[in-house]
Amino acid sequence: MSADIAFTELMEFQRQTEALAQVAGRLGWDQETMMPRGAAEQRSEEMAALEGVLHERRTDPRIADWLMAAAAEDDEDAAQLRLIRRSHTRATKVPSRLAQEIARVTSTAQGIWAEARAADDVALFLPTLTEVVRLKREEAAALADGRDRYDALIDDYEPGATAATLGAMFDRMRPRLVALREAVLGASYQPAPLQGHFGLEAQVRMARDLAATFGYDWTRGRMDMAVHPFSSGSGSDVRITTRVVETDPFNCFYSTVHEVGHACYELGIDPDYALTPIGSGASMGVHESQSRIYENQLGRSRAFTGWLFQRMSERFGDLGLPDAEAFYGTVNRVQSGFIRTEADEVHYNLHIMMRFDLERGLIRGTLEVADLEEAWNARFLQDFGVAVDRPSHGVLQDVHWSVGLFGYFPTYTLGNLYAGCLMQALREAVPDLDEALARGETRGATGWLRENLQRHGGLYTPHELVTRACGFEPSEGPLLDYLETKFRDIYRL
């Protein structure tokens, strides 16, 4: 087989796999937004059948032959081969029996977790979680080849990252974040809460306008309601979801901008890459950098919130705040809270760091599921200064572990870190950024991100991609500097 033919055949085969993966993604979207509740059982069987097809394709022995024979003619081809090799190696390392067992257990575990969380009953979830952890340990061991098992799982979401480097980075971040948290919570000035009534339809209209303001392409997407907002899809069909809490419009608005960040990343990738391995985001961390920079560095900036204050005042009437400056404080209010997904920029990474330590222990076997709740509560008290009042506010709050996502949490903080670096570079590249944001004009920022990062898809490794975009090696410094400057300013410290 010639190198040319091998490459062409491999890419054709892979293209169909990518297309089927998109179908699986669409099915997941349907499940969270549209599916009638009585269809859950049948759906899990449909999903399992499709996952079976995908697994079979990813472990197809022809891939190894093609990879052996194929040669890359340019950087793009080389990146395609790198990602196919990665995926194939991973898929073949995990025995089919184990992959199927994980799929089966995690598909029912999510329902049990939801039930346990609703009932605040840890004991109801423990047997299932024990089973999930046992299977994920086994999978990690199969993937690790003697290396660190938790690293093997991280690598699924953030190629190249390791627990050692992440842990060291988190250790450098944690004291500065804890200090900032304490300073801010102890400050004499405290922003006022928002007042007013925020009806569902008016919130959704505003969310749609915010999505458009940040450049979301409605001809290749749509927005629906979901209990936990997410974005979904690659190529020319990338959908977002949102939710509405009538007392808290920022919940809807900023989760929308967050998902728009994810969606614009996918939609911003070079269309020539669609349905190929490099046609999706480079990693979960890079993905989160886009959602976070849209949501926080841009969306929660003084300049942009000035624009938002005007729009919200027009639509919702008196917000109980004297001016845009007060509104800026309100948007960025720092408050103690139990729930990660509701956390402000100062607290958020502290949530991640504790999950990182706990799940690393679970996978390495230094922490057992039976001891997890106690470990969670002790660590929460230590880092947040508050005792967890009930499991749904503690160890049962996140869906991740129930569906087998171990090694995923650290990518959230890595995303924040990347966002900090990218914002520093963006400010240098777009000097009139604040003037534009104050007019509700995001094109300069989103255009720079698309040009320097988004369009490349999976062409570069995550680290290489962010380094190229920023012009410097990513580190935690820019994020921490940004947070300290922003919050000391808001809290008049």
Add this chain to the structure above:
Amino acid sequence: MSADIAFTELMEFQRQTEALAQVAGRLGWDQETMMPRGAAEQRSEEMAALEGVLHERRTDPRIADWLMAAAAEDDEDAAQLRLIRRSHTRATKVPSRLAQEIARVTSTAQGIWAEARAADDVALFLPTLTEVVRLKREEAAALADGRDRYDALIDDYEPGATAATLGAMFDRMRPRLVALREAVLGASYQPAPLQGHFGLEAQVRMARDLAATFGYDWTRGRMDMAVHPFSSGSGSDVRITTRVVETDPFNCFYSTVHEVGHACYELGIDPDYALTPIGSGASMGVHESQSRIYENQLGRSRAFTGWLFQRMSERFGDLGLPDAEAFYGTVNRVQSGFIRTEADEVHYNLHIMMRFDLERGLIRGTLEVADLEEAWNARFLQDFGVAVDRPSHGVLQDVHWSVGLFGYFPTYTLGNLYAGCLMQALREAVPDLDEALARGETRGATGWLRENLQRHGGLYTPHELVTRACGFEPSEGPLLDYLETKFRDIYRL
């Protein structure tokens, strides 16, 4: 391989195929209801990949081995084997190259057809239709094994039906329908049109109530808007769609009841059959019998429209009609018209008969695509007494041929015929039917249909199923008697 093991393995394999077919169906639903317009091209590639998987499974050589070895222990197993054998034989007769070519051409043909219809430009569509007909002729020849090529296509939708028996039946029906049409249109009494304003949201609310009234199970379904209403899915996820024309609420209401009939059929099948070959409707004709009996024999009955008149008067105010009897006439107004999907009960089958003759000619090669428009217009004038004024009112009105559906049209009239027979049996079995319908109570009727027909799914052949349910061999007599009695009564003839 023992007969037991062969059967078990075959059914397990088939179950996954059925699950994947459900996924394909869900994707089709998404395409018509939810998909962003910019996603069409990528979606066709996703769909093609999934169809490729399904085709590969349906032609899997192991199926022949399993079928050889497997033995049925009871009627259910025998029916499963019969349907698997049918599907496998069909799939292996058509060369993969041809199947792929048909999928490719028809996926783009639908868009071209829609464009041509919007522009009223037959010439725009002819090259594509010529290609589709060429491919379908080739497919029909592959399937026919020397038998009639059109029969081979009919058999896809209505196992056991042939052009000869259908043609003879249509020949018996046509003069009576033409005579009834002429009598009714010439009658001195003519029902009044509906008056009033019918807002979108109020129509959708009423449509939802109608769906519930006819027993649609919302926990296993949902209703969305679509340009051309359809129902979709089997097992525990069967969705319906509707549309709203603000001046004509019956369009929304009766298309909803029609789709509810289809959906209730699927939802009424024995849940033990889900994701097996006998877990869907027995044929397109039987399916249409359920949608039609819900829509027409029940939904447009004097008794039920009496109930509907009350509900609509409450919700929409004065309808410009003196009483329920006048409303009954209005619901059943017979009017000359060009469009099949808008046709009343008297005209509907005349539309089908002409399509049957034309498409039979196209497949057999006695009619060429270039001559189709002229043939259509001549026949329409002959049967309907009106000259077609533009292609979108004539040969371009239906999507079917663009997507390769040849042999499908006659199942609509077969469905009407079955509905006529079933209604006769139902009236005998449920003597107080009209009293119940007058109270908006459909359970007696729908319960009888579920018990005697729907629950069996594909257990029996279509002819056997309808014969068992009715207690007599189906024929066109009951339908024609019903139509003549009903419309002579309404039109005071």
